[in-house]
Each structure stands twice: as structure tokens, then as C-alpha cells.
Amino acid sequence: MQPTYIYKILYNKFGKQNWWPVDKEYHKKNNSDFRFEIIVGAILTQNTAWFNVEKAILSIKKDDILDIKNITETNFDTLKIIIRPSGFFNQKAKRLLTISNYIRNNFNSDLDKFFNREIKQIRNELLSLNGIGPETADSILLYAGNKPVFVVDAYTKRLCERIPLKTKLSYDDIQNFFEKDLNRNYKSEELVYIYNEFHALIVKLAKDYCKKKPNCDNCPLNNNCKFFKNLF
DNA sequence: GTCCAGGGCCGTT
DNA sequence: AACGGCCATGGA
Numbered sequence: 001m002q003p004t005y006i007y008k009i010l011y012n013k014f015g016k017q018n019w020w021p022v023d024k025e026y027h028k029k030n031n032s033d034f035r036f037e038i039i040v041g042a043i044l045t046q047n048t049a050w051f052n053v054e055k056a057i058l059s060i061k062k063d064d065i066l067d068i069k070n071i072t073e074t075n076f077d078t079l080k081i082i083i084r085p086s087g088f089f090n091q092k093a094k095r096l097l098t099i100s101n102y103i104r105n106n107f108n109s110d111l112d113k114f115f116n117r118e119i120k121q122i123r124n125e126l127l128s129l130n131g132i133g134p135e136t137a138d139s140i141l142l143y144a145g146n147k148p149v150f151v152v153d154a155y156t157k158r159l160c161e162r163i164p165l166k167t168k169l170s171y172d173d174i175q176n177f178f179e180k181d182l183n184r185n186y187k188s189e190e191l192v193y194i195y196n197e198f199h200a201l202i203v204k205l206a207k208d209y210c211k212k213k214p215n216c217d218n219c220p221l222n223n224n225c226k227f228f229k230n231l232f
Numbered sequence: 233g234t235c236c237a238g239g240g241c242c243g244t245t
Numbered sequence: 246a247a248c249g250g251c252c253a254t255g256g257a
Contacts (some may be wrong), residue, residue, distance in 0.1 A: 042238090049237040052254055087254040091240085133240045153238050170246095203238055212236070 001163055003178045004185040005196065010201040013220040017200035020143040021050075032067045035111050038144035040066070042136050043095050044086040057083035057216030068109040069116070071100040071134055102129060115145040123149070129148035147189045148191035150178045151199040155206035162210065 020038050027034040037057065044053040060066045061081050065074055074082075080093035100123075107113040115122065119141060126137035134152070143149040152174045160166040166177050178198075186194050209219035214227070222228040 043238090046239040046252075047237065047252085048239085049256075051256075052237080055255085085254060088239090088252050089238090089254085091252065095240095131240070135239060139238080151238085155238070199238085206238085 001165055003165070003181045003198075006159075006163075006165070006224075007182070007198050007201070009220050009224075010205055011197060014201055014204050017197055017204060019196060020139075027063065030064075030066075033111055035115075035144040036067055039140050040071075040096060042139040042143070043099070043131065044083060044092055046092070046136060047089065048087050053086050056083040059083065059085065068100045068104050068111075071096055072104050091131060095129075097129060098129050099126075111144070113201065115147075117193040119147050119149065122147075134175075138175075141193055142192070146192055148188070148195055150175050150182070151196045152178075153199070153203070155202050155210070156199075158206065158212075159202060159210055162214075163221070163225050164227075207231060 020041065022034045022037050022041075024034050026032075027037070040060065041053055041057060044056050057066070063082055065071055066083075071079070072096075076093055076097065079096065080089040083092055083096070086092060101200050103109060103111065103114050122145065123137055123141060126132045126140060127134065132140075138149045138151045142151055143147040154172050156174060156178075157169050160169060160174055166174055168174075182191065182194055182198070205219070205221070209215050210221075216222050216225070216228040216231065219225070219228065
């Protein structure tokens with residue numbers, strides 16, 4: 001059982017997922033960079049349901065501070081009230097300020113400058129910031145930076161355990177496993193699209209079927225899943 | 233009332 | 246290296 005095979009089944013079943021959800025019209029109107037909204041979303045969604053993140057992002061837009069300079073100029077205590085619905089607001093307010101200050105101070109708030117470099121260099125810089133771990137860094141690279149980086153999350157780990165696809169479940173092991181297999185089967189110029197859709201499809205699968213309390217009956221992967229077969 | 237959600241940090245072993 | 250506690254809201 002290989003990731004490419006899983007991807008094809010999920011894509012045929014669920015179709016294109018259109019991630020990352022961002023209101024580009026808003027950014028056109030406000031002459032702002034939609035990539036920063038993705039960076040904000042990647043931090044706010046840490047261990048948090050997306051509908052709560054949406055509330056927080058709407059709140060940021062309502063206060064008209066959804067860009068790097070305005071965030072950095074927002075007082076910490078003010079910011080944490082604004083993002084309150086996303087939960088963990090103390091740490092997340094701090095994290096938003098950390099990354100915004102980093103990009104403002106080192107790249108003059110210019111996301112083209114920030115992203116137009118070697119992937120590994122950007123990734124290491126993101127990981128060096130307090131509050132940015134591997135999943136958040138990779139989500140930013142893939143969905144904001146349009147870089148071919150496969151994002152691993154709790155759902156991906158759960159899927160690997162249940163099928164099972166992989167026994168070693170460290171972040172890097174799973175990421176390498178998916179990337180190697182997909183790199184063999186797709187052209188390099190297709191990888192950003194594949195990684196984008198695949199991660200979103202795994203989230204879709206995990207929300208609808210491969211939940212903590214799984215709903216295996218109509219799961220598109222149940223023929224290939226040991227977890228399902230062991231139920232009988 | 234209980235469980236859970238698109239993690240990461242920090243202290244302990 | 247691996248694990249547990251912690252952080253917080255709001256919907257099911």
C-alpha cells in the first residue's frame with residue numbers, strides 16, 4: 001500500500017478540495033497579501049477546529065489589521081482579545097507577533113523576499129521561531145509559499161497507524177515516506193498541486209470517516225485498511 | 233456534562 | 246528520544 005494509491009482513491013472519491021480557504025476578494029479590495037492570511041490561519045489552527053479560526057480571522061479583518069505591519073503594531077493584550085475565539089489566545093497572540101516581527105524586521109514585510117529562497121533555509125528559519133513547529137512551518141511553505149512540501153498532521157499519523165502505511169511515526173519519517181513515493185510518480189511541477197490536494201483530502205477523510213471514533217462502513221479506504229478488517 | 237479539534241513547548245524520565 | 250501536562254474556545 002503506497003501513498004500514491006491512497007491519493008488516487010481519495011481524489012476520485014472526494015474531488016478537488018480548494019485549499020487553503022482564503023477570501024481573495026477581501027485582499028484585492030484592501031490591497032493586502034492573501035499569503036499572510038494563510039500564515040495567520042496556520043498558527044491559529046494549531047490543535048483547533050477551523051470554524052473557531054474563521055471567527056478569529058473575521059475578527060482580525062473587522063479591526064482591519066490583517067497585514068504584517070498592522071499586526072506588529074497591535075498591542076499584545078489587544079491582539080489576544082481579537083483572536084480569542086481561536087483558543088490558546090495567549091500563546092497564539094505571541095506567535096503571531098513573533099512571526100510578523102520576524103518578517104518585518106528581516107524582509108521589510110515583503111513576502112516575495114521571504115519566500116523567494118531555498119526551501120530548507122525558509123523552513124529552518126520558521127522552525128527556529130518559538131511557536132512554529134514542523135506542521136505549521138510546512139503548511140506555511142506549501143499553502144502560502146507554494147513550495148512542494150508535504151504536510152503531516154495528526155490525521156496523517158492516524159491514517160498511517162490504521163491502514164497501516166508506516167510503523168515509524170515521527171514527523172520526518174512520515175513526510176519522507178509520502179514525498180518519496182509521490183516524487184516517483186509525479187512530475188516535479190505537479191507536486192505542489194498534489195501535496196496541496198492530498199493533505200486536504202486526508203483532512204476530509206479524517207473528518208468524515210477516519211475519525212477518532214471511526215465510521216468505517218462507507219470509507220473509501222476500508223478495502224485496504226487493516227483496522228477495518230480487524231473489526232470482524 | 234463530556235469529548236474533540238488541521239500543534240507546540242517545556243519539564244521529566 | 247519519548248512522554249505527559251498544559252494551553253482555551255465553541256460545536257457536537
